Amino acid sequence: MAPNDRRSFLKLAALAGAFSTDSLFHQAHAADWQAASRAVDHLDAGAVAQNEDFWSVIQRSYSVSPQIINLNNGGVSPSPIVVQQAVERYNQMTNEGPSYFMWQILDQGREPLRQKLARLAGTSAEEIAINRNATEALNTIIYGLPLKAGDEVAGSKQDYPNMMNAYRQRAARDGIVYKQISFDFPIEDVETIVKAYEQAITPRTKLVHVTHMVNWVGQLMPVQQIADMAHARGCEVIVDGAHSFGLLDFKIPELHCDYFGTSLHKFLSAPIGSGMMWVKTDKIEKLWPLTCYGDPHSSDIRKFEALGTRSFPIEQGIGEAINFHEAIGSKRKQERIFYLKNYWATRVKDIPGVKLHTSLDPRFSCAICGVSIEGIPPTQLMTTLFDRYKIHTVGIDYENIHCIRVTPHVYTTIADLDKFLGAMGEIAASRKA
Template identity: 30%
Template sequence: MPIHEFPPSHAARVRPLWDLDPTIVYLNHGSFGACPLPIREAQDRLRAQMEREAVRFFLRELEPLAAAAREALGAFVGAGPDDIAFVPNATAGVNTVLRSLDLRPGDELVTTDHEYNACKNALDAAAARAGARVVVARVPFPIDSPDHVVTAVLDCVGPRTRLVLVDHVTSQTGLVLPVERLVPELARRGVDTLVDGAHAPGMVPLDLRALGAAYYTGNCHKWMCAPKGAAFLHVRPDKQLDVRPLSISHGANSTRTDVSRFRLEFDWTGTHDPTPYLVLPEAIRFLSSLLPGGIAALAAHNRGTVLAARERLCEALDVPPPTPDAMIGSLASVPLPDGTGEPPPPPFSFDPLQEALFTRHSIEVPVTPFPPPRGRLLRISAQIYNDAEEYARLVDALRAEGVS
């Protein structure tokens, strides 16, 4: 008898709110999100306002609109609005912090072997520029306790450690890491933490003031369902003087004294389309309206769905759940039989099984190398528009491909 039952489905009711391809079983919300129609319509209205009179929009209307978006986002993630800078994505947030650090030869930057490839590349580039060193903590997968994460990271911290970059929710393995334990432990050792929260906003509860990390960056286009291009960087007030945007613009020599230097530099980095983050208040309202109990109920529904779906997949593949339930949010990864030993496919290319599931079964679900070159994971997402039947179709497709 299954331990986890699928929660009541709302898919038929809510799917019309998303303009998803009806011919595709979309089990990959985690990669790029999916923006619902009401939020896109709100963005379209703002874009029309911007194009109707661009000078008025950028020089008279943008500042109060951005302030309202920061207020809404700050309340949602437990942060002061003046401590939030909008960035296009979490990768840009990570790069912003790394470019702002005054690294010296011999300094050490610590991360885990679950870190997102783009951000690991940024870490390597920052270290190479300064003659610093990247130290990689080996976190086991499968894993049976978050204690292994804490031990693995802290064992890599030494007297030359300047920063620890750690995922809040890992991309390949779908683990919710114990950042609320790591951040204070690292602070006691005099080490700052940069939390890569690409998947966290809208999936797990956030209180950035209580967390106390020096830096936290998160995407809003994934589990908050905002348009692509909406993300944030939260910088603790005592660190803000040293953090500068990737593009230096007019704020660098502004004489204004009514806002902080941090805000002056990040609020204007050149002409761009700000509407993805300006509609965050609408995105929060929309997600809050989907279920009684608001976004907390939505996150719980998605987690219940992914736990039940993971259980069915593990049964079909005859593998035990690779992680405890407590380390799962709205993503879950399940080990697949070993690959051929060939090098893993490069970024933005597909494992043959992923391509077969898409082309022969119309199922969009990622198959990722972990650990490369032979290990492979099937990662499922759960959003409210998914239902049990779609995961059953995935199990049937895996059997048809000779996997289970």
């Protein structure tokens, strides 16, 4: 192929990419996945969640290491092979002539990607900004809101630290008042949670910050009810959806919030270092961008994307991750990961000395679950699991939460969870030896 012909081919391929019927996902998986799906089409999502033949097809689409069992997908999830291949393909293309292929070719893929994300989120594309993670998305909102000295923000001590530190910095710099409530999870009563936020609101409260799925132990918060209560009292609502987007079967407008930020490299399995911000249309104009923009009071959502040079290959890899996610189906995915969580949690709780820190009720949990063994510090339990059994979890000693966090994903097998259960039984028994 002549150089000019090759460049034309690359340009067409790049512009189509994940947004065409010739995407990497369709090339690699269309036939096998269609056959697997046909075999379970007569089943509801709950029944499909327990069909190991169906999920074995999805499991083979990942390149996870056989040397370890990764049960810390709440931190960051691996990307499927097709997503990795997409990033590699676009990275190779970029390096053939960065300033040309980045700005004139790959940059043209952002608008189709914005449309694809908007469809997944159930929003207008004009409300979606593409960035690098939930911290960047939510910090953009937190620093961009026109809060002034004396204005109050209500949040929780169980929110993510990067968000709490952003509010503390605004308190130090601008004189806002940051108030935090504290929860003892698990909680299986909506009214208890809503009431706690309501009691923190005063006439000076301008903003309520809610974490959709609490990263420490996976508690699901009743965001819609909290938002309705807060709006009735004149407050705006910002939602940290880092762990919920790409996992739970929902659309952002259903939360009734004003602002939403998420990381796409968690349960959506997009390339590492990808995120998304949603701002309700009528809120965009007043929100200052985190980085410079010619018209900071523009109502164009793209003002939040003025980052200069960024990773175009990562952005385009998001499209293949959405293809992968949609081929599974949001409801099926949620039900499967909830089933995996409850598979091990319902069994491990009966081991003497073991305590769960997360609800088993689907209204209040899904993927993430905290667990501890009496007399063993979380970091010691985490280390023992890895050193003896090569099982990767994360130990948490934070505020009133002391446990390891265990998070399966769609590639996690029942055999993996059985090994984890066996390890927990042996460790718990060894306390008395």
